[in-house]
Amino acid sequence: MQPPAGLLLAPARDSDTETYSATLKCHDPNGEIYQITLSRDKVNLTSYEDDAIRTKVETWADTVPELA
Numbered sequence: 533m534q535p536p537a538g539l540l541l542a543p544a545r546d547s548d549t550e551t552y553s554a555t556l557k558c559h560d561p562n563g564e565i566y567q568i569t570l571s572r573d574k575v576n577l578t579s580y581e582d583d584a585i586r587t588k589v590e591t592w593a594d595t596v597p598e599l600a
């Protein structure tokens with residue numbers, strides 16, 4: 533999209549307050565479906581019943597330096 537003639541647009545960003553996240557729908561081999569939400573500063577696990585899933589996610593997250 534082009535701005536109207538004579539108008540200059542400059543993007544304004546405040547990277548200190550910007551937030552981003554992605555939610556993954558995951559299927560465990562035991563048949564359970566759960567969600568993992570990744571953001572800049574945390575990993576959130578929801579909709580699971582089997583505590584082994586939480587252990588798997590925590591073990592994986594410990595291997596990712598950016599999540600430390």
